[in-house]
Every structure is written in structure tokens, then in C-alpha cells.
Amino acid sequence: MRTNKFVLPIFVVFVIFATALTACxxxxxxxxxxxxxxxxxxxxxxxxxxxxxxxxxxxxxxTIALPHDWCNYGEAIQAYKDKYGIAVNELLPDGSSGEEIExxxxxxxxxxxxxxxxxxxxxxxxxxxxxxxxxxxxxxSTWDTIPDSAKDKDGYWYGDYFGVMAFQVNTDVATSVPAxxxxxxxxxxxxxxxxxxxxxxxxxxIQAVFASALANGGSLDNAQPGLDFFKxxxxxxxxxxxxxxxxxxxxxxxxxxxxxxxxxxxxNDGFAGNPKSTLVIPATxxxxxxxxxxxxxxxxxxxxxxxxxxxxxxxxxxxxxxxxYCHPIREADLRTRGVIPADLLAKIPDITGxxxxxxxxxxxxxxxxxxxxxxxVGANIQAAP
Amino acid sequence: MDNKxxxxxxxxxxxxxxxxxxxxxxxxxxxILFLLLPSVRLFIGSFTDNSGKFTLENIIQLFTQKTILxxxxxxxxxxxxxxxxxxxxxxxxxxxxxxxGLPKPLRSALITFSGVASxxxxxxxxxxxxxxLGRTGFITAILKNVFHLxxxxxxxxxxGFIGLCLTYMYFQFPLMVLVMAxxxxxxxxxxxxxxxxxxxxxxxxxxxxxxxxxxxxxLGSMILLFGNSFGAYATAYALTGGQLPIVTILIGAQIRGDxxxxxxxxxxxxxxxxxxxxxxxxxxxxxxxxxxxWLK
Amino acid sequence: MNLISKARKISIWxxxxxxxxxxxxxxxxxxTLVFSLQMERGVVSFKAYESAFADPEFWRTFSYSIFLxxxxxxxxxxxxxxxxxxxRLKLPEARRIVEFITLMPFVVPAIILVFGLIRIYSFPVxxxxxxxxxxPPLTNFKVGTNILIIAGYIVLGLPYMYRSVDTxxxxxxxxxxxEAAQAMGANWGTIITKVILPNVRTALLSGALLxxxxxxxxxxxxSFLGVPAFGPYLFLLGQHRAYEPAALSxxxxxxxxxxxxxxxxxxxxxGQTTGAH
Numbered sequence: 001m002r003t004n005k006f007v008l009p010i011f012v013v014f015v016i017f018a019t020a021l022t023a024c025x026x027x028x029x030x031x032x033x034x035x036x037x038x039x040x041x042x043x044x045x046x047x048x049x050x051x052x053x054x055x056x057x058x059x060x061x062x063t064i065a066l067p068h069d070w071c072n073y074g075e076a077i078q079a080y081k082d083k084y085g086i087a088v089n090e091l092l093p094d095g096s097s098g099e100e101i102e103x104x105x106x107x108x109x110x111x112x113x114x115x116x117x118x119x120x121x122x123x124x125x126x127x128x129x130x131x132x133x134x135x136x137x138x139x140x141s142t143w144d145t146i147p148d149s150a151k152d153k154d155g156y157w158y159g160d161y162f163g164v165m166a167f168q169v170n171t172d173v174a175t176s177v178p179a180x181x182x183x184x185x186x187x188x189x190x191x192x193x194x195x196x197x198x199x200x201x202x203x204x205x206i207q208a209v210f211a212s213a214l215a216n217g218g219s220l221d222n223a224q225p226g227l228d229f230f231k232x233x234x235x236x237x238x239x240x241x242x243x244x245x246x247x248x249x250x251x252x253x254x255x256x257x258x259x260x261x262x263x264x265x266x267x268n269d270g271f272a273g274n275p276k277s278t279l280v281i282p283a284t285x286x287x288x289x290x291x292x293x294x295x296x297x298x299x300x301x302x303x304x305x306x307x308x309x310x311x312x313x314x315x316x317x318x319x320x321x322x323x324x325y326c327h328p329i330r331e332a333d334l335r336t337r338g339v340i341p342a343d344l345l346a347k348i349p350d351i352t353g354x355x356x357x358x359x360x361x362x363x364x365x366x367x368x369x370x371x372x373x374x375x376x377v378g379a380n381i382q383a384a385p
Numbered sequence: 386m387d388n389k390x391x392x393x394x395x396x397x398x399x400x401x402x403x404x405x406x407x408x409x410x411x412x413x414x415x416x417i418l419f420l421l422l423p424s425v426r427l428f429i430g431s432f433t434d435n436s437g438k439f440t441l442e443n444i445i446q447l448f449t450q451k452t453i454l455x456x457x458x459x460x461x462x463x464x465x466x467x468x469x470x471x472x473x474x475x476x477x478x479x480x481x482x483x484x485x486g487l488p489k490p491l492r493s494a495l496i497t498f499s500g501v502a503s504x505x506x507x508x509x510x511x512x513x514x515x516x517x518l519g520r521t522g523f524i525t526a527i528l529k530n531v532f533h534l535x536x537x538x539x540x541x542x543x544x545g546f547i548g549l550c551l552t553y554m555y556f557q558f559p560l561m562v563l564v565m566a567x568x569x570x571x572x573x574x575x576x577x578x579x580x581x582x583x584x585x586x587x588x589x590x591x592x593x594x595x596x597x598x599x600x601x602x603x604l605g606s607m608i609l610l611f612g613n614s615f616g617a618y619a620t621a622y623a624l625t626g627g628q629l630p631i632v633t634i635l636i637g638a639q640i641r642g643d644x645x646x647x648x649x650x651x652x653x654x655x656x657x658x659x660x661x662x663x664x665x666x667x668x669x670x671x672x673x674x675x676x677x678x679w680l681k
Numbered sequence: 682m683n684l685i686s687k688a689r690k691i692s693i694w695x696x697x698x699x700x701x702x703x704x705x706x707x708x709x710x711x712x713t714l715v716f717s718l719q720m721e722r723g724v725v726s727f728k729a730y731e732s733a734f735a736d737p738e739f740w741r742t743f744s745y746s747i748f749l750x751x752x753x754x755x756x757x758x759x760x761x762x763x764x765x766x767x768x769r770l771k772l773p774e775a776r777r778i779v780e781f782i783t784l785m786p787f788v789v790p791a792i793i794l795v796f797g798l799i800r801i802y803s804f805p806v807x808x809x810x811x812x813x814x815x816x817p818p819l820t821n822f823k824v825g826t827n828i829l830i831i832a833g834y835i836v837l838g839l840p841y842m843y844r845s846v847d848t849x850x851x852x853x854x855x856x857x858x859x860e861a862a863q864a865m866g867a868n869w870g871t872i873i874t875k876v877i878l879p880n881v882r883t884a885l886l887s888g889a890l891l892x893x894x895x896x897x898x899x900x901x902x903x904s905f906l907g908v909p910a911f912g913p914y915l916f917l918l919g920q921h922r923a924y925e926p927a928a929l930s931x932x933x934x935x936x937x938x939x940x941x942x943x944x945x946x947x948x949x950x951x952g953q954t955t956g957a958h
Contacts (some may be wrong), residue, residue: 102642485695597825616790
């Protein structure tokens with residue numbers, strides 16, 4: 001080879017450099033960091049003004065995994081930006097809860113724009129992340145109106161909204177409309193059904209599997225039938241091993257997407273009739289899922305993060321979520337005070353009688369589903385033999 | 386790719402003083418900071434374990450951990466298939482506008498379009514192929530309605546191996562065209578006339594004269610295609626949402642969060658990839674040099 | 682058989698492969714175009730394009746990507762032209778190393794480059810054996826991240842920019858030009874800006890257009906470094922909408938075609954290749 005002449009000197013330079021760097025360069029692994037700082041609990045009233053000033057001084061907020069049409073986050077983020085003049089850096093808009101937590105871990109020492117300040121994750125991700133020291137406790141001024149069952153007593157995580165599991169159906173492509181989970185196993189749905197995430201990482205997908213258990217002889221304490229159900233669906237060829245998103249439904253690539261009702265409704269709105277679509281809540285029951293907000297223990301902009309929380313948990317913030325078809329966590333309080341606009345009251349889906357799994361049940365189901373998905377269902381795109 | 390870069394001139398200029406090297410210092414500083422340092426970092430990292438000590442464990446795990454082996458297997462399969470198919474298709478296309486004698490305007494159109502297509506990778510390409518071969522895609526519909534052939538019924542999916550290969554082909558065979566056209570141009574007409582005069586027929590000319598000359602170039606270009614496909618990330622990610630177990634996507638997941646639970650393993654994964662790419666490039670330039678000798 | 686009939690015989694196969702090639706090139710583009718025109722049910726309309734271009738986020742990310750492209754081109758030219766010139770004129774023995782370096786980006790694809798860049802520059806760069814910081818952790822602040830991504834783009838475009846400029850300088854006899862300019866009393870600065878640069882205009886344009894095409898569509902560095910560029914935006918759009926992404930994809934294709942077409946025109950048919958992203 002004619003570049004032979006220079007290979008040796010270059011290699012030598014390489015080696016010298018390498019040795020120099022090994023001797024004293026940056027550590028090969030992440031440097032262990034300080035313990036998360038505990039924020040003092042904010043008493044309501046005046047500290048709010050101070051918080052706004054401190055947040056504006058930081059000037060930036062980094063969010064992660066907040067799609068604009070998920071619970072109307074698009075409008076909420078814009079309103080926050082307009083109200084306080086703080087720039088919002090949005091990471092990984094279609095990330096899953098698992099990826100959000102990974103991002104916190106991966107950016108422990110990074111105060112740059114790749115490190116998330118706040119996360120919005122599935123309920124079961126809250127306690128586990130708090131236990132790993134990844135979250136910073138903070139109690140918003142409206143703390144007392146959040147139901148006790150939906151928050152951590154020390155303020156590490158707190159419920160934000162909930163909805164029920166449903167099917168978003170593209171009726172132009174689907175030959176019939178499924179009424180219940182069992183319908184999804186029928187041959188007419190061959191290659192047409194998809195989850196909205198990876199069941200090993202995405203809360204939405206995990207809850208979908210859990211929800212299907214209820215319709216297949218399982219219960220809130222037994223999620224195994226859910227895995228079996230998806231195994232059958234995969235074997236029948238009905239399950240498409242893709243992450244189902246709104247775009248794929250719009251294109252007709254996926255006819256039935258298993259997702260939260262609010263996502264399906266928001267998506268259907270966006271289609272504007274092309275394609276025709278509908279939302280189906282499975283006949284066997286309403287399975288509710290809740291998400292929680294939390295501030296990263298390593299947040300580069302802690303004050304902007306706290307202000308974001310204050311904003312989301314104010315009446316204004318909660319109503320933004322309602323516009324996206326989500327049931328905000330302070331809904332009961334908002335209703336009693338009569339602050340919800342009439343048109344929203346009419347629009348928001350009725351989920352009376354929905355079952356909410358307890359934290360223990362969620363943890364057990366999550367462990368089972370994330371651990372056994374590969375073994376039992378094994379739906380992964382494999383290379384052709 | 387132009388071999389003249391790789392072969393260069395054999396300059397016989399006198400050794401310049403060290404002052405002359407100052408002129409290229411900015412370039413070298415840049416290269417060190419943003420090309421060399423990151424590469425060296427990955428290199429060192431692959432030999433380091435979690436406590437900072439030297440270890441060969443990461444390299445060993447490359448060959449023993451199932452997820453990684455599977456990822457390499459799929460990556461290599463896709464790259465080999467698209468290199469071969471893209472190579473053959475590209476060669477025939479290049480042939481048709483050079484030796485095949487198609488009119489000159491068609492040739493320049495082809496070269497321009499090949500330049501565009503070899504650039505049109507990533508997210509837009511994935512969308513284009515969904516619109517073409519997706520479940521409700523253009524070609525899928527034609528095949529179903531005109532030819533009564535429901536490809537999705539027979540198990541085809543754009544989001545699997547074959548689908549990804551077909552998508553990759555879009556930027557693979559244009560690359561082959563761009564590389565082979567100059568090589569095919571170099572085939573001297575005199576050789577063909579001489580062969581014919583000596584009593585050989587067309588086939589014999591091709592088998593005994595043209596192909597032996599071109600073969601190193603063809604081989605080298607296919608290897609270049611292999612490397613090109615191996616390093617592709619955005620197209621695969623946009624098409625399969627990160628579900629396809631190939632090496633680049635695995636590295637991407639590792640960067641975002643330590644999915645392998647071992648940073649050193651991530652580095653050695655990256656190093657393994659760099660080595661494969663370096664070997665491909667090395668073979669390519671060597672084989673191109675070989676062909677160059679004949680086609681000068 | 683005489684040569685004419687032989688030529689005709691070859692032509693049939695040539696036509697076959699050519700048409701096949703054209704079909705493979707054109708069909709996906711046609712499918713995208715058709716799909717993008719179907720946003721309104723049953724009607725052919727440009728609604729998808731209107732909707733796509735009406736999105737302020739599109740303009741934000743697209744103009745940001747253009748900004749990054751322009752910065753990349755400027756710094757790249759400032760880096761490459763003097764270097765190529767120097768090597769050609771004064772330092773032929775550096776040619777091998779420099780060419781080797783410009784080939785390295787083929788060996789280190791974008792995903793690996795960004796991996797290395799993030800791992801190194803999330804920590805400060807210190808002088809060995811001391812704790813003196815030469816460079817603070819770049820990923821920790823926005824300007825630093827911008828510097829990183831522009832540097833990354835320069836690296837990705839280096840092979841093409843260098844090769845373009847080098848070829849351009851080969852065709853223009855830089856040695857004679859320099860000697861003439863020096864004889865008229867010009868200093869180095871004047872020589873490079875007023876004599877050399879104008880003469881390699883074509884090469885610069887070619888390199889710049891190629892860099893532009895690479896940067897605007899780039900997804901990997903932008904999404905891993907958390908930069909609000911066009912590539913990640915387009916990807917995201919595809920997750921939520923069907924028709925607008927098709928419209929934007931087709932537009933991207935037209936832009937790339939325009940860029941390549943201009944390159945073809947000015948370089949007289951040489952064409953350049955880039956690899957997959």
C-alpha cells in the first residue's frame with residue numbers, strides 16, 4: 001500500500017498520545033458526584049416572586065420526552081416561555097420513561113443542554129428513581145390539593161395527569177373496528193396492531209401489556225396473562241414490531257395503535273378527517289395509568305425547573321393538560337372550585353369506574369413485563385435467516 | 386472515489402525547514418482536537434474497566450456477549466447484501482453509460498442523479514421508502530391492484546431486513562456508479578480491437594481481458610459500499626425507530642444511556658466498528674491502486 | 682459480426698439496466714410527491730406544503746441549520762485553503778499525512794465521532810500532568826455545544842472540502858501565481874485572499890454546496906448533542922404527522938438536487954460522492 005511510509009510514524013504518535021492521556025487524562029468512567037441537594041420546601045406566597053427571578057436568571061429549562069401533542073404540552077411549553085421569558089430546550093421528544101431516567105444518569109456531570117432538568121415518567125418509575133438518588137424533592141405551592149395516593153410524601157415525585165388505555169384506529173385501513181382486546185387476535189388484524197413503545201422501556205407499552213392482562217383472566221396482581229396475550233398476538237402475526245406513533249397511524253402503516261386515550265384523541269383531531277379514525281376504549285374495562293413529574297437531582301437549572309412545576313400545577317397549567325384530553329391530578333379540586341371552562345368539561349373523556357393499579361401492583365407488573373418480554377414474546381425485528 | 390488522493394505524487398522536493406510546518410499547524414491542531422482525541426478516547430476506553438484499570442475483558446466480551454454478536458451479525462449481513470447487490474446493479478448501470486454506448490446526455494444525467502441519490506440518505510429517504518413500499522405505499526398498491534400480489538400478506542415488511550436492504554440500495558448503487566464510471570472509461574478501446582483481431586469473441590474479451598483489469602476495482606468498490614452501509618445510522622433509525630439490532634443503533638443507545646451497563650464495552654463496540662471501517666477502506670484503496678496501474 | 686451490430690446488441694442490455702436504474706431512482710421520489718399532495722381527502726392539493734411551511738418550528742430549526750452550515754463552510758474554508766495551498770507550495774512531504782487525516786472521517790462515521798466528542802468534551806481538557814484547563818467542558822454550555830457541532834460538521838465534510846480545493850489548486854498553477862504576486866510585492870495575506878481564493882472559486886463552491894447538503898440534513902450529531910437543528914425536527918415530524926414530512930422530504934430532495942446540479946454545472950461533470958448518513 002502506498003501510504004505505508006507514514007503508517008509507522010503516525011502509529012508512534014498515536015501511541016505516545018495515548019500513553020500521555022492514560023496517565024492523566026479524564027477518568028475513563030463518570031466521576032462520582034455529590035449527593036443530590038435537598039431543596040427547602042417552599043412555603044406558598046412570596047417565595048414565588050423570588051423563584052421567578054432566580055429562574056429567569058438561569059434563563060433556560062431543559063425538558064425531555066414531551067411530545068407537543070401529548071396532553072397539549074405544546075401549548076403549555078409555549079405559555080411558559082411567553083409568561084416568563086425562559087427558553088426551553090426540548091430533548092428527545094419521543095423518548096420513553098426509561099430513556100428519560102437514562103438521560104439523567106448519563107448526564108450527571110453535564111450542566112449543558114443535553115442534561116434534562118425535569119422528567120415526566122410513568123408512576124412506577126418515580127419511586128425507583130428516587131431510591132437511586134436521581135430526583136430532587138420539591139413541593140409545589142398547590143401541594144395540598146394533590147391526592148395523597150398520587151405523590152411521594154417527601155416531594156420527590158408527584159402525579160400529574162392520568163388517562164385510560166385505548167385503541168386508536170385508522171378506519172380507512174382497518175377492515176373492522178375492534179371492540180375489545182380479544183378482537184385484536186382476529187385474522188383481519190394481521191400485521192395491523194402496534195404498541196406505542198418498547199415494553200422494556202416505555203411506560204405506555206408496559207401499561208398496555210398490563211391492561212391486556214385484565215381482559216385475559218389476569219388481575220391487577222397478575223400481569224402474566226398480558227404477556228401471554230401479546231405472545232399469541234405476535235405468533236398470529238397481528239403484532240407489528242414497531243413503535244406505533246401517530247405518524248404511522250396517519251400514514252396507514254399501523255391500523256390499530258394501543259395508546260392512552262388522550263393520545264388517541266389528540267391524534268385523531270390532528271388528522272382532520274384524513275385518514276378517518278376513531279378511538280375505542282376496550283369493553284372489558286377502563287385501565288387507568290398515571291404519570292408523575294419530578295426534578296432531576298442533577299438539574300443544571302433547578303430554579304427554572306421548580307418554576308416549571310409551579311406553572312404546571314397552577315390552575316392554568318392543569319387546564320392546559322385538560323385541553324389535551326388528560327385528566328389533571330388536581331381535577332377534583334378544580335371541579336369543586338368551578339374553574340374548568342364548560343367546553344372542556346364536555347370534551348374530556350369520561351373515565352368513571354376506571355381501575356388504578358396500586359404502586360406495589362405496578363412495580364410487580366413492571367418487573368414481570370420488562371424482565372420477561374424478551375423471553376415470552378420476543379417480538380424483535382430479526383435478520384432474515 | 387478518486388485514487389489520486391490515495392496514491393499522491395512521489396515528490397522529490399528537498400526537506401523543508403521546520404518553519405514551513407507552521408503553515409499547517411492550525412489544521413493539525415483542529416485534527417488533533419476533534420478527530421484524533423475522540424478516536425483515542427474511544428480506543429483507550431475500550432481497554433479500561435469501570436475502576437480505570439487496564440483490561441482486555443471488554444474486547445473479549447465483544448465476541449461473547451449475545452446482544453453484541455447478534456448486532457454485528459445483522460450489520461454484516463445487511464452490509465454484505467447491499468454491497469453485493471448495490472455493486473452489481475451499480476456496475477451494470479455504469480457499464481450501460483460507458484462501454485454500453487448510451488448517449489452522452491444520458492450519462493451526465495445519470496452521474497448527476499447518482500450524486501444526488503448517494504447524498505439522499507437518512508430521514509427523508511426513510512420517509513420516501515415508506516411512501517413507496519410501506520403498507521399503503523405506492524408500489525405496494527400497484528402490486529396489489531394491478532398484479533394481485535399482496536407482498537405484506539406474504540410476510541414482507543419494509544421494517545425488516547429486506548426492507549432495510551432495499552432502502553440502503555438507494556444510496557449504495559449510485560456510489561458504485563460514481564466510482565466505476567471512471568474505471569470503465571479507462572478500458573482502452575485498443576484492447577478490445579486487439580483481442581478481436583486476435584480471434585477472440587466478445588465473451589472471451591470480457592472474461593480474459595476486461596474483467597481481470599476491472600476486478601480489483603469492482604471488488605474494492607464493493608468493499609467501500611460495505612463500509613458505507615456498516616456505518617449508516619440515521620436511515621435505519623428513521624425507518625425502524627431504533628428497533629433493528631445493528632451495531633450503529635446499539636452504539637446510539639449506549640451513548641444515550643448505558644444500555645450495556647459497561648461503558649468500556651461501549652467503547653470497544655465503537656472500536657470494533659472503526660476497525661471494520663478501516664480495514665474496508667484499506668482494502669478499497671489497495672485494490673483501487675492495483676486497477677489504476679492498468680487504467681492510467 | 683461487424684462492430685455496428687455488436688454495438689446495437691450491447692445497447693439493448695444497456696437500455697435495460699439504465700431504465701431499471703432510472704426507475705429505482707425516480708419511483709420513491711414520485712411516491713413521496715404523490716403522497717405529499719394527498720393531505721386533503723380526495724383532492725390533489727399543496728395543503729401539506731402549506732402546513733409544513735406554516736410551522737414556526739420549521740423555520741426556527743431550518744434557519745438554525747443554515748446558520749450552522751454557513752459557519753461550517755466559513756471555518757472549513759479558512760482551515761482547508763491555506764493548508765492545501767501550503768502543502769502544494771512549500772510542504773509536499775506533509776501531503777501524505779494530511780490526506781490520511783482527510784480520509785479518517787470515512788473510517789470514523791458520524792455516530793462514532795459524536796460518541797467520542799461527547800465523552801471527551803463533557804470533561805475539561807487539561808494539560809497533561811497539571812490541572813490547568815485549556816478547554817472547559819464544552820457540552821456544559823450552549824456556545825460550547827455549538828462549537829462542538831460545527832467542529833463535527835467540519836470533520837464530516839473534510840474529505841470533500843479538501844479534495845475539492847486540492848483538485849482546484851491542481852488545475853490552477855498556484856506556484857506561478859504566487860511567484861507573480863510576490864514579484865509585484867504582495868504579502869501572504871494578499872496572496873491568499875486576492876490571488877488564490879478567487880482562482881479556486883469553483884472548487885470552493887463545490888465544496889461549500891456539498892457541505893451545505895450534508896449539514897442541513899444531518900441528524901446524528903444534532904440529536905445526540907441536543908442541538909435544535911432541522912434533521913431532528915424532520916424526524917420528529919414524521920413521528921406525529923404523515924403528509925407534512927413527505928412534503929418536507931420532497932423539498933429536501935429538490936434542495937439537494939439543486940445543490941448537486943450547480944456543482945455539476947460549475948465543475949463540468951465531475952460530480953462528487955458522499956456516503957450514507
